[in-house]
Amino acid sequence: xxxxxxxxxxxxxxxxxxxxxxxxxxxxxxxxxxxxxxxxxxxxxxxxxxxxxxxxxxxxxxxxxxxxxxxxxxxxxxxxxxxxxxxxxxxxxxxxxxxxxxxxxxxxxxxxxxxxxxxxxxxxxxxxxxxxxxxxxxxxxxxxxxxxxxxxxxxxxxxxxxxxxxxxxxxxxxxxxxxxxxxxxxxxxxxxxxxxxxxxxxxxxxxxxxxxxxxxxxxxxxxxxxxxxxxxxxxxxxxxxxxxxxxxxxxxxxxxxxxxxxxxxxxxxxxxxxxxxxxxxxxxxxxxxxxxx
Amino acid sequence: xxxxxxxxxxxxxxxxxxxxxxxxxxxxxxxxxxxxxxxxxxxxxxxxxxxxxxxxxxxxxxxxxxxxxxxxxxxxxxxxxxxxxxxxxxxxxxxxxxxxxxxxxxxxxxxxxxxxxxxxxxxxxxxxxxxxxxxxxxxxxxxxxxxxxxxxxxxxxxxxxxxxxxxxxxxxxxxxxxxxxxxxxxxxxxxxxxxxxxxxxxxxxxxxxxxxxxxxxxxxxxxxxxxxxxxxxxxxxxxxxxxxxxxxxx
Amino acid sequence: xxxxxxxxxxxxxxxxxxxxxxxxxxxxxxxxxxxxxxxxxxxxxxxxxxxxxxxxxxxxxxxxxxxxxxxxxxxxxxxxxxxxxxxxxxxxxxxxxxxxxxxxxxxxxxxxxxxxxxxxxxxxxxxxxxxxxxxxxxxxxxxxxxxxxxxxxxxxxxxxxxxxxxxxxxxxxxxxxxxxxxxxxxxxxxxxxxxxxxxxxxxxxxxxxxxxxxxxxxxxxxxxxxxxxxxxxxxxxxxxxxx
Numbered sequence: 001x002x003x004x005x006x007x008x009x010x011x012x013x014x015x016x017x018x019x020x021x022x023x024x025x026x027x028x029x030x031x032x033x034x035x036x037x038x039x040x041x042x043x044x045x046x047x048x049x050x051x052x053x054x055x056x057x058x059x060x061x062x063x064x065x066x067x068x069x070x071x072x073x074x075x076x077x078x079x080x081x082x083x084x085x086x087x088x089x090x091x092x093x094x095x096x097x098x099x100x101x102x103x104x105x106x107x108x109x110x111x112x113x114x115x116x117x118x119x120x121x122x123x124x125x126x127x128x129x130x131x132x133x134x135x136x137x138x139x140x141x142x143x144x145x146x147x148x149x150x151x152x153x154x155x156x157x158x159x160x161x162x163x164x165x166x167x168x169x170x171x172x173x174x175x176x177x178x179x180x181x182x183x184x185x186x187x188x189x190x191x192x193x194x195x196x197x198x199x200x201x202x203x204x205x206x207x208x209x210x211x212x213x214x215x216x217x218x219x220x221x222x223x224x225x226x227x228x229x230x231x232x233x234x235x236x237x238x239x240x241x242x243x244x245x246x247x248x249x250x251x252x253x254x255x256x257x258x259x260x261x262x263x264x265x266x267x268x269x270x271x272x273x274x275x276x277x278x279x280x281x282x283x284x285x286x287x288x289x290x291x292x293x
Numbered sequence: 294x295x296x297x298x299x300x301x302x303x304x305x306x307x308x309x310x311x312x313x314x315x316x317x318x319x320x321x322x323x324x325x326x327x328x329x330x331x332x333x334x335x336x337x338x339x340x341x342x343x344x345x346x347x348x349x350x351x352x353x354x355x356x357x358x359x360x361x362x363x364x365x366x367x368x369x370x371x372x373x374x375x376x377x378x379x380x381x382x383x384x385x386x387x388x389x390x391x392x393x394x395x396x397x398x399x400x401x402x403x404x405x406x407x408x409x410x411x412x413x414x415x416x417x418x419x420x421x422x423x424x425x426x427x428x429x430x431x432x433x434x435x436x437x438x439x440x441x442x443x444x445x446x447x448x449x450x451x452x453x454x455x456x457x458x459x460x461x462x463x464x465x466x467x468x469x470x471x472x473x474x475x476x477x478x479x480x481x482x483x484x485x486x487x488x489x490x491x492x493x494x495x496x497x498x499x500x501x502x503x504x505x506x507x508x509x510x511x512x513x514x515x516x517x518x519x520x521x522x523x524x525x526x527x528x529x530x531x532x533x534x535x536x537x538x539x540x541x542x543x
Numbered sequence: 544x545x546x547x548x549x550x551x552x553x554x555x556x557x558x559x560x561x562x563x564x565x566x567x568x569x570x571x572x573x574x575x576x577x578x579x580x581x582x583x584x585x586x587x588x589x590x591x592x593x594x595x596x597x598x599x600x601x602x603x604x605x606x607x608x609x610x611x612x613x614x615x616x617x618x619x620x621x622x623x624x625x626x627x628x629x630x631x632x633x634x635x636x637x638x639x640x641x642x643x644x645x646x647x648x649x650x651x652x653x654x655x656x657x658x659x660x661x662x663x664x665x666x667x668x669x670x671x672x673x674x675x676x677x678x679x680x681x682x683x684x685x686x687x688x689x690x691x692x693x694x695x696x697x698x699x700x701x702x703x704x705x706x707x708x709x710x711x712x713x714x715x716x717x718x719x720x721x722x723x724x725x726x727x728x729x730x731x732x733x734x735x736x737x738x739x740x741x742x743x744x745x746x747x748x749x750x751x752x753x754x755x756x757x758x759x760x761x762x763x764x765x766x767x768x769x770x771x772x773x774x775x776x777x778x779x780x781x782x783x784x785x786x
Contacts, residue, residue: 020678020709027712036622036667036720044623047616130765131758132723135737139758142750230625237627237730244627251635260636268624349689372693379691390686392701394708394781404690407700436782449686456690 029181029220035174035227040272040279048269055262062258070262077250077263084243085270087160088232091242095167095232096225102168103175110180113201121176128173134234140166141238160242163235171228178220182213219286226275226282243267302327302491303348303460308357310343317343319515320357325460325508328489332502332523335512336538341495342387344512345462348493349384350375362459376408383453384462387469389445391437397424397448398433401455409456416455423451427481443474447481454485461485463494499542503527511535561749564756570743577739578760584656584725584735585764589718591661596668603673614669621666626659626724633659634731656728664721671717675710676702708779715772722768723761736760 030036059070068076109121128136140162147156186209194204236244247267251259301324310318317340325331333341346352348359350366359366364378391400401420405411424430427447437445446466453461463482467475479501486492486505496502502509503523510520511534519526519535530536551565564574599617602610621629634655641649650658679702687697729737737757744753 019674023674023678023709024712027716031712031716036716038623040623044619047619126766127758127762130723130762130769132726132737132761132765134726134729135757135761138737138741139754142744143754233625233627234727237727248631260632260639264628264632264636268628271625351685351689375688376691376693379689384686384689386682386686386689388680388682390680390682392683392687392705394704403700404692407696408691439782452690 035224037223038226038230038275038279039283040226040276042276045269045272045276048265048272052262052265052269055258055260055265059256059258059262063256067256070259073254073256073259074262074266077246080246080250081243081267081270084241084246087240087242088229088235089274091160091164091167091232091235091240092225092229094161094164095171096228098165098168099171099228100175100221102172104179106172106176107179107183108205110176111183125173125176125180128169129177131170133167133170133231134237136169137163137166137234137238140169159238160235160240163232163238163240166238167228167231167234171224174224175221178217178224179213182216183209185216186212215289219282219289222278222282222285226278229275229278230271243270301325302329302362303493304358304360305348306358308344308347308359309355310340310347310352311355317515318347318354321512321515321517322357323508323510323517323520325491325493327459328491329507330486330492330505331494331508331510332506333493333495333510333512334497334499334502334538335510335518339512340515341512342464345384345464345493345495348460349382349462350378351384380409380456381459382462383456383458383460384464385446385449385453385466387465389437389442389449389469391445391449391452393437396434396436397429397440400437400448401452404452405455420451420455423454424448426454426484427451428477441474442470443477446470446474446478450478450481450485460491460493463492463496465495465497467496467498497542499527499539511538513538561747561752562756563747563749564743564753567747570747573739573743574736577734577736580653580734580739581725581736581764584653584660584728584733585722587657588660588664588721588725591657592664592668592718592721593714595661595665596672599665599669600672600676603669604676617662618666618669621663622670626663627727627730629663630656630659630727630731652728652731653733656725656731656733660721660724660728663724664717667717668714671710671713672706675706675713678709679705708781711776711779715769715776719765719769719772722765726761 026037056070063070106121106125109117110125112118112121141159144157144162144165147154149155183205190208190212191204194208199208232242233244235242236248239245244267247263251263303325305324306322308318308321309316321340321344323331333344335341343352347354348361348366350369354367357367361378362381364374364381366378369375369378391397392403395403398417398420401423402413402416405416405419406413421430421433424433427450429444429447429451432440432444432448437448440448450466466482467478470478475498479498482492482494483501483505494502494506506523508520509523509526511518511526511530511532513534519530519532526535527539530539548566551562555561555563555566563570565571599614602614605611634652638650638655683705684697684702687701688694692700725735726737728735729741732738740753740757744750747753
């Protein structure tokens, strides 16, 4: 192992194409991120529109004379679906906010110099990373009380809040890993330089190291957000009235054959329109930082 | 040792080759006697590497004829025929192209075992002997990634020799090396040439070409501009283009 | 064995930690079958998604333009939509189209889960294998050919082993992800670990205990897979190769 390292740094030509190295690095990055990179482009939007129109066409062709047109049906359900979508967005915002804050702490704890803190944070991070999102969602849905009483005031905890916490857990674990990876990617000479200027470890972390990390953390963090937004449909399994649940309710209320494709592609279009700019922006940031490094 | 009257083992006649609209070779003819050493020199982009790849059948030619030993290279179409040719002609590349997931010894052993279907035990002995010959017996279990460029190139030469070829092609084998490791590779080639191996080298090492070559070909723009014994070509070039090139290099 | 079961019964009586999956015969077999179903889903989906990946990568390298386009859109569709939507689409969409003559479903929910999850993970695998092959330098293939290897031999002995090593880290990520995604089969009532656990806790009213059991089981299951994969990666690692 050591030999190979020496051989590589001593100016020997690489054995592999840069392509292979890039692939390995991307795989390790995705491993740290805990999810594959979402790569949306405009052709996906076009494909969704085509699928949507196909679905509409099929439904229209199959419908009886008495049925209202597919567009009327969709229009009728749109306000309800939109309300569901707002839930998806609210869940995604809050889960991301909570998960990020908790993940930052956990990530810092992972580079702590105190062995128990470090080991505990490492274990917590990997525990929540290895647990399926759906199981964590169930965990919070069933174990959190439906209301808490603080100083005589009873505060109800609605389902979607619990779902939010359930999704915040995996986000926390992934953010923790992103933070650790970013901090460790900063050359140790930066720490030494800070120490030689009489910064203590906390100062060095906050004033020297972490500001350099933010740029590196931003693309994976935004990708995580896009993934999370798509994952909010999981909340439908535990009965939160988000867009997916409402879509299924609409489908069973209409009970017309062939509506499925039209409705699903309609819903996916909403998600696409929301996630697409984020995904594009992530790619642009990544490219910019890759050049600057 | 080259015999003047013997039939050439490699013979090219009016070879043309183009990539798309770009004509890379515009009628190249030359011959190499058995045991002869021919050096091809010339500016980059003059089609030297393409020429070697044509001789090896890696690149098909547009027109003309190439004969190597008993093979009409321009008439080989099936994989089997090409494979038969490549048992006779072996090539060493500028970028070594060792197989990175195999050790040095395995790199040398692979082709004889899987292509020539020889007995692995016997191949192993021969491979070790070859690695010893190129001075790398101690490195037989190292992976290519653990070897320096010069060492990798010497393993590549041993790998080619393991096929017991009649002709060796060297494609700028020292171009990617550090100056200090160039010497060890050149020594290996020198030894081969002295043992009577037929060699065709594309090279930028003029001193080496002068010392070793029976004939030097100067190519430019897809044709052989001038050819001759090294002493004549280097000291008394007849063509202006050759003179210009040599004055730049030397 | 009975001693162990009795101990869990005692644990319940004295502490309230109600692990019926140990001392209750019925719950024990239910949970075991759920666990086995999760393992079965995982193993079948891993194998078939790798097969899909190999076949897809092979088609992507073919000369048939139509086939390449189909594979391209297959990847795009399954890579960029939530797997839950894919599962619903297969089960409710295609499933309702494929009705048997008697009106019952032709294909069981377990099969639909396997099909859906395999195609989901397979889409990633196609990309992974394809870029693994493309990452092998062309000159390496050339070197093999100049040593007299036939096309097939060169691929079998040189290109594919290298491509596989390059692909392995990405493949591992994807397979770990796949095992976690098998929980989605809950949504179409496949009796896997999550599903049987929910049945158990609604019968026995031991939600917190079962939740923790579930979490630990998945942690261990995924942990074992991650560990094995990393061991494998390290075992076939070639010194000086890659990063």
